[in-house]
Amino acid sequence: MYLAHRPSRGVVKLFDRDVTTIQRKARSEMRRKIGVIYQDFRLLDHLSVFDNVALPLRIAGAGKNQIRTHVSELLSWVGLDDCLDASPSTLSGGEQQRVAIARAVIGRPSLLLADEPTGNVDDAIAVLLLYLFEELNRTGTTVVIATHNEALVGRFKHDQLHLDQGGIEFRPYSA
Amino acid sequence: MINSISTRAASNSAPIAPNMFRVHRDLPLMRDPAIRILPWIVGLMVYLATMTLAGALLVSGLATQWSAGLTGTLTIYIAATEDQTSHALETEVENAIRLALKTPGVATARAMPPDAVAALLAPWLGADAAIAELPLPRIVDVRLAEDGEIDIADFRRRLEADIPGAGLDDHQLWRDRLVTFLRAIEAIAGVMVALIGVTTLTMVVFATRSGLAVHGDTIEILHLIGAHDEYIAGQFQSQALWLGLKGGAAGSATGIGSLLGLAFAATNLDSGLFPLFLFQPWHWPVLATVPLIAAFIVRQTARRTVLRALDRML
Secondary structure (H helix, E strand, C coil), X not given: CCCCCCCCCCCCXXXXXXXXXXXXXXXXXXXXXXXXXXXXCCCCCCCCHHHHHHHHHHHCCCCHHHHHHHHHHHHHHCCCCCCCCCCHHHCCHHHHHHHHHHHHHCCCCCXXXXXXXXXXXXXXXXXXXXXXXHHHHHCCCEEEEECCCHHXXXXXXXXXXXXXXXXXXXXXXXX | CHHHCXXXXXXXXXXXXXXXXXXXXXXXXXXXXXXXXXXXXXXXXXXXXXXXXXXXXXXXXXXXXXXXXXXXXXXXXXXXXXXXXXXXXXXXXXXXXXXXXXXXXXXXXXXXXXXXXXXXXXHHHCCCCHHHHCCCCEEEEEEECCCCCCCHHHHHHHHHHHCCCEEEECCXXXXXHHHHHHHHHHHHHHHHHHHHHHHHHHHHHHHHHHHHHHCHHHHHHHHXXXXXXXXXXXXXXXXXXXXXXXXXXXXXXXXXXXXXXXXXXXXXXXXXXXXXXXXXXXXXXXXXXXXXXXXXXXXXHHHHHHHHHHHCCC
């Protein structure tokens, strides 16, 4: 879904476009609309927390002032405003996860993919993160969360897809 | 602190203005040993290219100089026979000078004294008195007018008809051989510069590929975040340009310093033996472009290598 691989056959549509036929440059543009929170974070240890979060904006060609303002603001909101210059490798798992989330959402993606986003945080923080995703969803971002924590996602009023024994089951939310 | 999490950032709708002139490096390329060595390679290659090019420029200048010098002169030689008296020979020399001076395009004609001819032959025949007893030919040095035109064939024909035993040498054969030899040296220098360029290019390709392999994971993340190939290639090319300029400047400074040293040393030698280090003022700017051209080649090579490699990735 985040275009890590080029489909060899068939049709895969994202944002109403067939990703099997789009040009290489257009694929990069499409990736900018997708925010991804990886299970293993995939932060760049040679860059500071600030630069990791700023990466999507830099790639999009944002100006220095805009980057400084947006990144500082977002890191402040995720509670990492005192770690701007720290290397990700010096942070705890939970802090790294928040950096990864900040990097995924700073570009205001149309689609947010989160792979076990609560795997390294305690339940209280996990709930707060899901509230954040819910707010993003309300402002127009499609959020797809992959998790084993059924109890946690059960607390939120959204449709679910269950993968079990190679099968997939759609469970629409019913009030 | 996590309670402060909000979606204000995500809902912030301020437009993102592009900034084309920003330089930022997301790849830690200098951690790669193959890239770290690049300035040394470029420096060495620029030094070799500077020295080779300087040699080619000097040889070219020398060929022009010698060619111009020789085309302004002719030599009349009058062979002496055993039964010919010195008086008769002297008369023929005077006749030859008169004939030369009457010829259009000739500025001066001067007989070379027998002692001077003997001195020229001394290295081969020895400096003893025996030379004076040999039937040495007499030589007349003819200088041509700078803007005059001379019919050499007609001059030669009249000379050989009027003065038995006289001949005219316009140095054409020697000059042709010399120019051919110097052009061959120039061509070899050109091939050497080309080889230096190809070697530099190859080293840059390997260093860049090494960088791509070492930073493959980071490049993949940049791609997945939405970086174009151009953005990633830009990281490599700006680093390569900087390293190329750095190495090139060092190589060029060393090369030009060496040439200045050689030129200075040559001024203390006999300029007749060593006219090699007669640099023209325009030679120096030409030599100074070598590091710039090298840095540009390094940049473009790194760029093309990265773009071709990325095309096969993801």
